[in-house]
Amino acid sequence: LVLGFALVLPTLVHAQASTNSETPLSDRRVSYRIDATLDPELRTVTGSQRLTWRNDGPAPVDELQFHLYLNAFSPGSTFQVESGGVHRGNSDSRDDRWGGVEIERLAVAGELPSDLDTTLPYSGAPLDLTARMRFIQPDDGNTNDRTVMAVSLPEAVQPGETIALDMEFESKLPRVVARTGFAEDPQGRPFFMVAQWFPKIAVYELPGQRYVPADAATGQWNAHQFHANSEFYADFGTYDVSIRVPESFVVGASGVRTDEAVEDGLKTLRYRADDVHDFAWTAYEDYRVHEETWRHVQLRLLLRPEHDTETQVRRHMDSVIAALERFDAWVGEYPYTTLTIVDAPGGARGMEYPTLITGLTLYMGPSWMRVPEMVAIHEFGHQYFYGLLASNEFEEAWLDEGMNSYVESKVMDDTYGEGAMMEIPGLPLSSRAMQRLSYVKQNPARGSLATWSWEYDFSADYGKNSYAKPATVMNTLEGYLGWETMKEFLRTYYREWRFRHPSTQDLQEVAERVADEDLDWFFDQYVYGTAVLDYRIEQVTASRDSSIPDSLDARYINRVVVQRVYDGHMPTTVRMTFRDGTTHDIPWDGREAWKEFRVERDSPLAAATLDPEGVLWLDIDRLNNRRVVGAGDSPATAERRKFSVRFHQLALLISALF
Ligand SMILES: [Zn+2]
Incomplete structure (x- = not known):
């Protein structure tokens, strides 16, 4: 027996960059260097971070604002009040359901991180700011809500300056709710989805950015509280995160793993994620890891053991690769070198973080109902719409x-x-x-x-x-x-x-x-309005032109009457199909409430179809877009189509049970 023997095993990790670019892809207004330790017994993450923030605005900034998202899961928060503790059908009443983050210390650091490429350090003095922290509630004034924190600075950050802050915090993970927290597997072993877990500086919107007037003298903080129905908003930067967990845990995280060491039964995994605006990770002892490569992207699938079948691997991998290929062709290149797909339980399923997504496994789900594929493709798509195109999820x-x-x-x-x-x-x-x-x-x-x-x-x-x-x-x-x-x-x-x-x-x-x-x-x-679109064909008739003598070839007066039922309009086409098989398309701007189309031909009208290509997806009733001459309302056809609509609604309901 060797007491106090420390086993240090630095593993060679392939030195890989987290993006496929040698130069910064974003403005990197923020940087985070975080050391985090998970205590699986206490369900806590103890962290220290050095955060830097650069004032890119035209005026000095003397207050900083932070999101403390995890405090949404403490009693009395706006999230709790609005949701009643229920998020997307998931809720919990056990005593350990609460979570939150405590900042034990906040201080202006004496110096910037050595690897930070900046020319203008903050000119103020190092100072402990812990006593200056205060919670603000810009949205609803609920003083029990502690999801936004502000701190005033004794000396303002001048334009162009970068301030570094040291923060010590402890995050208590809630039982999995609203995408984050812990859960137990069937053997009682803990699973952790660690998201929205560290104090995060808010976005300081600059003049000309989004809805801040271009001629404004200063920028403004855009920090909203965590609501029942809201997501997130943050600036781009770099993340250098070390995660310490018991050696037995398998970890998945945003970015690329750059280092790994084991000491005293704990392993420390270091990750680097550049040009992203968040960092999330997961830890669980029994993840089954599957890796594949798509072009420059290392795909890493973490499956729970009960889902570890070839079928499930393919359902996740193939759908994500299908999405990678199509987003690449239709939208643009995926610039990151990793993507981690996590098979998460309950309320942690179906969520997106930079280069890490959680899927949804329907182990018994039939192959004809492509819910797992849809979720994987949806969450991957968020790498673009949210990850790269980082709109304000609270407001838009x-x-x-x-x-x-x-x-x-x-x-x-x-x-x-x-x-x-x-x-x-x-x-x-x-x-x-x-x-x-x-x-x-x-x-x-x-x-x-x-x-x-x-x-x-x-x-x-x-x-x-x-x-x-x-x-x-x-x-x-x-x-x-x-x-x-x-x-x-x-x-x-x-x-x-x-x-x-x-x-x-x-x-x-x-x-x-x-x-x-x-x-x-x-x-x-x-987009801004509430217009509803529905066109219907009111009437179709074909009558012989009685002014032409019977001795001559017949002429027909063919009429189609259409109605714009509600306030919405879209340009469309009215297609007339004649008894002799020919068709005639009439473009219509769709603006009039009623419109009659009249075409004289030597063949009588057989039917009329509005939006024949089926491109008016917003048309709320497509059953009234076609009418056959002399066929009345064709109730049989309408009933059959209504049945198919109801059947699909039922199938969707059933799919929600899985
Ligand atoms: Zn989504």
């Missing part, structure tokens, strides 16, 4: 969730075909059709995309207006502009706004420039 959730849901639906349908979502013979459901169905069935007139996430009158309206409706809006815009123009828009938006914080206005500006057209009429209706 549709820019990340909605734009992502749009491209996700395209990836799904392109990869798996018309039954992408549900491969049911005779009743296939595509991903785009599912998004549309989800929008249509939920009170389509209620709530607009351009709403702060906690300000919807009805909680369900947040989901609809952040996911299904914007996906359907973008599919409709694609139908109008054409897929080639739409791709050019996506690529341009990505090229110009990646590693930045685009707003809805910025997105519209790019769309208009690429389309070479003012799109206010579209955005005002469907």
Whole structure:
């Protein structure tokens, strides 16, 4: 027996960069150097961090603001009040469900990290600021909410200066809720999803950035409290994070692993993640690790043992690779060298962090219901819409969730075909059709995309207006502009706004420039407004022209009467199909409430179809877009289609049970 023997095993880790660029890809306004130790018994992460922040604004800044997201899981927080402790159907009443982060010390550091490339260090003196910390509640004044902290500085950070802060903190992980915390596996062993776990500086928006006027004299902090329905917002920078866990744990984290050492039964894993705006990690003793390479990207799948089958590996890997290929072709290159996919339990499932996503495994789920694929593709897509195009998720959730849901639906349908979502013979459901169905069935007139996430009158309206409706809006815009123009828009938006914080206005500006057209009429209706689109064919008739003698060839007066049922309008096409098999397309701007189209021909009209290509995804009732001459309402057809809609809704409900 050798007492006190320390075994140090530095392992050679392939020295790899976390991006495929030798130069910084973002403005790196922040940097974090964090040392974190997980205590699996206490469910705590004890950390110390040196955080740097650069004042890129035109004026001195004498107050800093921080997100302490984990405090959402302590009693009385705004998250608890708004959600009642229930997040997306997950809740817990056990005593150890609470979480939070305590900052034990906050001080201005004497010097900047040696590897930081900066020319202008903060001119103020090193000073302990712990006593100056105070919680603020900019959204609702709930003084029990401690998710935003402000600290005033004795000496302001001058324009261009970088300040370094030393912070000591302890994070108590909640039982898994709202994407973070701990859970136990069937053997009682702990699983940890460590997200939103460290004190994080807020975004100081500069003049001209998002909605701050370009001629403003100063920037302003944009820090919102953690709400039941809200996500996150942060600046880009570098993360150098050392994680200490018991040796038996398998760890997955954002970025690339640069070092690994074992000492006294604890292992320390060091990670580097550049040009990202968050860092998350997971630890569990029994992860089964599967690795593959796609071009410059190392894919690492961490499966729980009960899901460790070849089928599950392929369902995750193949769908993520399908997404990598299509995002690369349609939007732009994935610039990071790693992607970790975590098979997480319960409330930690289906979430995105930079270069780390959590999936959803349906072990008994049938292969024809592609929920795991959809979740993997969706969460991967967030590497773009959220990760690289870092919109403000509090204020403009549709820019990340909605734009992502749009491209996700395209990836799904392109990869798996018309039954992408549900491969049911005779009743296939595509991903785009599912998004549309989800929008249509939920009170389509209620709530607009351009709403702060906690300000919807009805909680369900947040989901609809952040996911299904914007996906359907973008599919409709694609139908109008054409897929080639739409791709050019996506690529341009990505090229110009990646590693930045685009707003809805910025997105519209790019769309208009690429389309070479003012799109206010579209955005005002469907992004800012609550317009509802439905056209119906009221009447189709074909009557013989009685002014032409029977001795001559017959002429027919063919009429189609269409109605714009609600306030929404889109240009569309009315297709007339004649008894002799010929067709005649009439473009219509769709603006009038009623419109009659009249065509004289030597063949009588057989049927009329509005939106014959099916590109008006926003049309809330597609059953009334076609009418056959003399066939009345064709109740049988309508009933059959209604049945298929109900069947798909039922199938979606069933899929939610897995
Ligand atoms: Zn999402």
